[in-house]
Amino acid sequence: MPDLLKRAIIPLLAALLAAVALAQGWIWLALPALAIVALGIYDFSQTRWTITRNYPVAGRIRWLFYKLRPYLHAYIVEDDLSGTPYSFEARNLIHSRARGETGTQPFGTERDVESAEYHWVGHSIAAKSDPDTSPRVTVGNDQCSRPYSASILNISAMSFGALSANAVRALNRGAALGGFYHDTGEGGISPYHLEHGGDLVWELGSGYFGARDKDGRFDPESFRDGAARETVRMTEIKLSQGAKPGHGGLLPAAKVTEEIAGIRKIPAHRDCLSPRAHSAFSTPIELMEFAAKLRDLSGGKPVGLKLCIGHPHEPFALVKAMLETGIRPDFIVVDGGEGGTGAAPLELSDWVGMPLSEGLVLMRNALVGAGLKEHVRLAASGKVYSGMGLARAIAQGADWCNAARAFMLSIGCIQAQRCHLGTCPTGVTTQSAGRQRGLVPEVQGERAAQFHARTLEALADIVASAGFKHPAELEPHHLMHRVGPERAVPMDRVHTFLARGVLIDAPEETIYADWWKAAQADSFRPAIDLVSGRARTRTDQTEM
Numbered sequence: 001m002p003d004l005l006k007r008a009i010i011p012l013l014a015a016l017l018a019a020v021a022l023a024q025g026w027i028w029l030a031l032p033a034l035a036i037v038a039l040g041i042y043d044f045s046q047t048r049w050t051i052t053r054n055y056p057v058a059g060r061i062r063w064l065f066y067k068l069r070p071y072l073h074a075y076i077v078e079d080d081l082s083g084t085p086y087s088f089e090a091r092n093l094i095h096s097r098a099r100g101e102t103g104t105q106p107f108g109t110e111r112d113v114e115s116a117e118y119h120w121v122g123h124s125i126a127a128k129s130d131p132d133t134s135p136r137v138t139v140g141n142d143q144c145s146r147p148y149s150a151s152i153l154n155i156s157a158m159s160f161g162a163l164s165a166n167a168v169r170a171l172n173r174g175a176a177l178g179g180f181y182h183d184t185g186e187g188g189i190s191p192y193h194l195e196h197g198g199d200l201v202w203e204l205g206s207g208y209f210g211a212r213d214k215d216g217r218f219d220p221e222s223f224r225d226g227a228a229r230e231t232v233r234m235t236e237i238k239l240s241q242g243a244k245p246g247h248g249g250l251l252p253a254a255k256v257t258e259e260i261a262g263i264r265k266i267p268a269h270r271d272c273l274s275p276r277a278h279s280a281f282s283t284p285i286e287l288m289e290f291a292a293k294l295r296d297l298s299g300g301k302p303v304g305l306k307l308c309i310g311h312p313h314e315p316f317a318l319v320k321a322m323l324e325t326g327i328r329p330d331f332i333v334v335d336g337g338e339g340g341t342g343a344a345p346l347e348l349s350d351w352v353g354m355p356l357s358e359g360l361v362l363m364r365n366a367l368v369g370a371g372l373k374e375h376v377r378l379a380a381s382g383k384v385y386s387g388m389g390l391a392r393a394i395a396q397g398a399d400w401c402n403a404a405r406a407f408m409l410s411i412g413c414i415q416a417q418r419c420h421l422g423t424c425p426t427g428v429t430t431q432s433a434g435r436q437r438g439l440v441p442e443v444q445g446e447r448a449a450q451f452h453a454r455t456l457e458a459l460a461d462i463v464a465s466a467g468f469k470h471p472a473e474l475e476p477h478h479l480m481h482r483v484g485p486e487r488a489v490p491m492d493r494v495h496t497f498l499a500r501g502v503l504i505d506a507p508e509e510t511i512y513a514d515w516w517k518a519a520q521a522d523s524f525r526p527a528i529d530l531v532s533g534r535a536r537t538r539t540d541q542t543e544m
Helices: 003-007 009-024 027-045 050-054 059-077 088-098 165-178 220-227 258-264 284-297 313-325 346-351 356-369 387-395 405-410 441-465 513-518 538-543
Strands: 119-121 136-139 148-151 153-155 200-204 232-238 303-307 331-335 377-381 400-403 479-484 487-490
Touching: 003 009, 009 027, 027 050, 050 059, 088 405, 088 441, 119 387, 148 153, 153 165, 153 441, 165 405, 165 441, 200 220, 220 232, 220 284, 232 284, 284 303, 284 313, 303 377, 313 356, 313 513, 331 356, 356 377, 356 387, 387 400, 387 441, 387 479, 400 405, 405 441
Parallel strands: 153 400, 200 232, 232 303, 303 331, 331 377, 377 400
Antiparallel strands: 119 479, 136 148, 479 487
């Protein structure tokens, strides 16, 4: 048989079947066969796709399996621990806790305890019997007149637009029921954030959505009006996020409805891309002054920063600005490079931004080393979903943790990874009213609250086993980390943890000496060439 006939076997067989069906009068069979023939002719004659031009109709089977591949892999191929971004074990843990099902398992761990990735919490013979099952932390230093008592676990930043209205409703209902906060994301405060009265943290990104003028710049009056709402407990200045640091928020045109455009004060049905950097400030000192301004405009409510750590000298520039101005933000949220998002360039998600563990320790050392940690609370965000994740972050310096994807999973997300297309099958990340119908806020809100409560119970079990009542008592040396098949060391031997004030008293004795020297309060650029060690001139810094 000639090669061409072999490659066109499906439309040829369909043509034969159509001829027989027509001869017999079987119209019901002839019509689909003729449709396959027509498709084969189209595939053979088109010039866009090589595979279907050479293999009419048959080439489309490859496309079908490409479409099905993520689902077949997730449900059939991958084991319980290997799936990404969240393994089946992680997804199942979140779903079961959200539904109030048992969190126990038989037959012991499935993890490889000899693996270099394995870590554990050391337990005490003198375990505690009454740990705090709903631990909280007070946010707000002496420059804040209206401090806030935050839960140890809260909903991380996710905007209305990236999430559906029903998803926002469900999360806020969960926050209200469970007594934790709901970060608005940089898309502004929507009516759905306000329906159930859950505590809000208003995230203000470089687009200033909800607080911008007609030119897209920060509008103090609009911000004052929004921050005056009773449910708005704190404000968070977003400098960058882990999944796409230095890029700015991105909401694809397909998700920018008339309603979302009205809330954000942007054109509808066009990509909404926030600027890469803020227009309200350009130096560390100006950032501190902007934070103080927001605190005044909000009536004394806590104001903090959120960032993914990039250049190591920049956290030190922030603390130098705090020392020079005397202005201290009330909190800093460190977002890990492994954090998620609805839409981001692949290279930024994979290769840009410091992972949470390293970024958290660096920010902790900057604050502790400068003697500022008691004034500035520190939060961690980046793939936190379990009691162990909370314990690890807190032991490394965090006062509390935020989670985004974990709370999405708690209200029905199945990790279909169609967030950027607007075709989410569970109604969590779509603006389609039909798809949102499946997400019932009253039901899923309770599940978000149950996930939160049971995760804190799991944390309490770990804390009690270590011999403590409150997670804040956990220290780096309580975490053990395997560094080889025959050796494990405490976390404070994996990372360096600075003593209080050492960056002020003896920075040259620390591993951060060059970065501390490079940091400056009046610029985010380094003051020295980190390769040669020579001081940079103003011209050098301008040309960078």
